[in-house]
């Protein structure tokens with residue numbers, strides 16, 4: 219029986235996810251394999267900052283229309 223070494227591609231840059239709630243949940247799943255996920259946590263976005271980052275996967279949650287929403291008009 220042969221054993222193959224699976225070469226994982228370099229991790230993509232942290233995602234930026236637009237949200238419309240100041241309270242978001244992140245479990246690391248979605249773009250990445252569920253195996254690369256992490257326990258579900260809840261993140262609170264400070265309204266004065268406008269974004270928060272997941273401490274597990276560095277995913278950045280940007281509150282739509284907030285200070286960190288650079289795409290807002």
Ligand SMILES: [Zn+2]
Nearest residue numbers: 244246272275
């Ligand atoms: Zn996460």
